[in-house]
Amino acid sequence: MNPPRVLHPFAVPSRPTDQFLEIVRGEGCRIWDAEGRSYLDGTASLWYCAAGHGRREIIDGIAAQLAELEAYHTFARFTNPAEERLAELLIDELKPIPDARVLFTCGGSEAIDSAIKLVRAGHKAAGDGGRSVFLSRHYSYHGVMLGGTSAGGLPANRDPFGTLLPDFFQVGRDSLEAMSEAVDYYGPDRIAAIMAEPVIGAGGVFPPHDGYLQGLRELCDSCGALLVFDEVITGFGRLGSWFGSHHYDVTPDVTTFAKAITSGYQPLGGVVVGPRLREWLEADPSYLLAHGNTYGGHPTCCAAGVANIELMRAERLPERAAAAGARLRAGLDGLQGHPGVAEVRGEGLMQAIGLTEGLTAGPFTEALLARGVIGRGLPYANSVAFSPPLIISDEEVDELVAATAAVLDELAG
Numbered sequence: 102m103n104p105p106r107v108l109h110p111f112a113v114p115s116r117p118t119d120q121f122l123e124i125v126r127g128e129g130c131r132i133w134d135a136e137g138r139s140y141l142d143g144t145a146s147l148w149y150c151a152a153g154h155g156r157r158e159i160i161d162g163i164a165a166q167l168a169e170l171e172a173y174h175t176f177a178r179f180t181n182p183a184e185e186r187l188a189e190l191l192i193d194e195l196k197p198i199p200d201a202r203v204l205f206t207c208g209g210s211e212a213i214d215s216a217i218k219l220v221r222a223g224h225k226a227a228g229d230g231g232r233s234v235f236l237s238r239h240y241s242y243h244g245v246m247l248g249g250t251s252a253g254g255l256p257a258n259r260d261p262f263g264t265l266l267p268d269f270f271q272v273g274r275d276s277l278e279a280m281s282e283a284v285d286y287y288g289p290d291r292i293a294a295i296m297a298e299p300v301i302g303a304g305g306v307f308p309p310h311d312g313y314l315q316g317l318r319e320l321c322d323s324c325g326a327l328l329v330f331d332e333v334i335t336g337f338g339r340l341g342s343w344f345g346s347h348h349y350d351v352t353p354d355v356t357t358f359a360k361a362i363t364s365g366y367q368p369l370g371g372v373v374v375g376p377r378l379r380e381w382l383e384a385d386p387s388y389l390l391a392h393g394n395t396y397g398g399h400p401t402c403c404a405a406g407v408a409n410i411e412l413m414r415a416e417r418l419p420e421r422a423a424a425a426g427a428r429l430r431a432g433l434d435g436l437q438g439h440p441g442v443a444e445v446r447g448e449g450l451m452q453a454i455g456l457t458e459g460l461t462a463g464p465f466t467e468a469l470l471a472r473g474v475i476g477r478g479l480p481y482a483n484s485v486a487f488s489p490p491l492i493i494s495d496e497e498v499d500e501l502v503a504a505t506a507a508v509l510d511e512l513a514g
């Protein structure tokens with residue numbers, strides 16, 4: 102059989118048409134395929150569906166905005182009420198960084214590449230244009246555009262694409278010493294920023310060790326670089342706090358976000374620009390920021406963000422994520438000692454089991470799927486990650502753990 106017309110992302114291009122799973126419906130923490138089989142969405146799609154599927158409040162918010170003003174650009178002097186309201190909610194109420202502003206994009210990768218450009222532009226505007234070096238971490242994932250691919254530390258995502266951008270370097274995931282050596286090696290006055298996911302996601306779900314993020318903050322302060330948190334996964338409640346910056350009590354200069362800001366009901370991402378960077382960009386009234394996307398600040402996407410955040414606040418979803426995360430962790434911890442389990446790691450509702458050598462993540466997630474549960478295989482750490490919607494019930498958490506236990510018995514019993 103031939104491959105389908107669609108060239109699927111992060112997929113084998115030659116995979117035949119009949120091997121794809123057609124998802125047709127979603128409600129709460131469950132989705133259904135075209136054959137009517139249901140699955141527990143143990144990954145909130147790709148980490149993003151915080152509010153769960155089929156939420157009327159978000160759908161109605163989007164429909165109302167479409168009927169009023171479906172789209173209009175926000176370049177130069179143009180703005181719209183949905184964008185303004187979302188910015189107010191984000192900047193004044195949720196406050197990922199105090200006294201910040203926000204640039205909206207269409208997703209996480211655009212947010213990362215925007216952040217890279219804004220950081221460089223800021224240093225240049227401040228008369229410090231020699232700062233071009235970005236330091237990041239092995240096994241980090243910062244999206245798929247050229248900037249984010251150059252910053253990212255997953256070899257398979259870099260190798261096929263030839264020479265990446267100069268002045269991007271990665272160091273060992275956990276080592277402040279390695280980061281500090283890199284600052285000295287590349288030159289403290291050449292470092293534009295250090296970029297990090299508060300909890301490494303696609304690279305295996307690795308929370309920071311105690312003091313790591315604070316150590317990055319101090320390194321940046323000592324060399325004059327900016328600290329960028331990539332909160333595309335950790336933003337909007339997943340760790341049990343609205344942002345990783347709150348959760349770990351470390352304030353970055355720049356935060357990138359996407360995914361759960363709309364729970365995925367519309368594509369949206371962005372860059373939160375903290376006071377240091379915004380002052381550099383605002384200092385000269387004749388300075389033009391020559392950057393932005395056609396759909397940045399798209400009113401329908403922003404209306405989805407507003408409705409989603411209002412729902413998440415009303416239902417206290419970050420607190421629920423903390424409670425559900427604790428239950429999930431306790432369940433997975435109960436599997437420690439099984440011959441298939443090497444390790445359990447995570448934070449909040451972002452948890453993973455590391456598999457022992459005889460098992461591989463791909464077949465493991467296929468076996469889970471056969472039992473009606475979706476998990477995410479993370480091959481670098483030979484791990485299976487669970488990041489369900491933040492609304493997940495206790496019974497659904499238990500179902501997820503029971504399916505994991507059954508697959509462990511099946512494959513490594």
Ligand SMILES: Cc1ncc(COP(=O)(O)O)c(C=O)c1O
Nearest residue numbers: 208209210242243244333334359
């Ligand atoms: C930490 C992180 N940064 C950036 C991205 C890229 O976001 P997007 O896929 O929306 O472009 C992702 C996507 O999973 C991510 O996990």
